[in-house]
Ligand SMILES: Nc1nc2c(ncn2[C@@H]2O[C@H](COP(=O)(O)OP(=O)(O)O)[C@@H](O)[C@H]2O)c(=O)[nH]1
């Protein structure tokens with residue numbers, strides 16, 4: 319496991335409030351995108367609440383896509399490297415990124431992490447964002463696609479209550495399908511809510527424990 323990536327003093331977290339932080343982030347995100355494209359790396363930002371199944375989804379995707387792509391992952395968390403270790407079990411390089419108190423990754427941290435991997439050695443990069451359905455929406459990272467994972471255990475209103483993150487998503491994964499009956503949650507309603515907010519979004523239902531639906535996620539990502 320590589321060293322944890324953290325922001326230095328004076329980097330984007332410390333920019334004075336009168337500076338347009340979002341604009342600064344967007345510029346760095348564009349630089350990240352250019353660097354990734356130049357090296358032929360496709361990056362996928364995985365967003366969603368804590369416990370929705372982001373790490374489980376990445377683990378299943380990595381298992382399924384082994385042999386087809388050379389992969390790596392970045393794992394954003396406040397202070398721990400627990401998830402990074404879970405993903406690393408599957409034989410891919412994982413760079414842990416700690417945000418301290420911040421509720422989202424930003425393009426600066428991703429830029430720093432990009433310097434730690436051999437981009438020529440990979441084709442596909444998964445970026446697990448910090449568990450949050452609000453903050454990551456405003457901070458593009460330079461990824462090609464954005465997934466939002468929403469768990470059935472979060473109840474029937476998770477999508478309608480967080481419209482902004484779904485507006486910017488390419489794929490919505492409705493996870494923990496096995497618990498739909500116990501939770502009394504209508505999966506079709508969650509799907510319709512996402513499509514109402516973002517008519518172009520692809521919606522896939524999964525059980526990231528068993529692997530059910532993972533092939534549909536791979537198809538939705540056109541991988
Ligand atoms: N029953 C069930 N549990 C799941 C499923 N996907 C993930 N989990 C469990 O939910 C918990 C949180 O998952 P995790 O992937 O760590 O969520 P994250 O915080 O979004 O990364 C773990 O205990 C997983 O084993 C699922 O489809 N069904």
Ligand SMILES: [Mg+2]
Nearest residue numbers: 372373401446
């Ligand atoms: Mg996780």
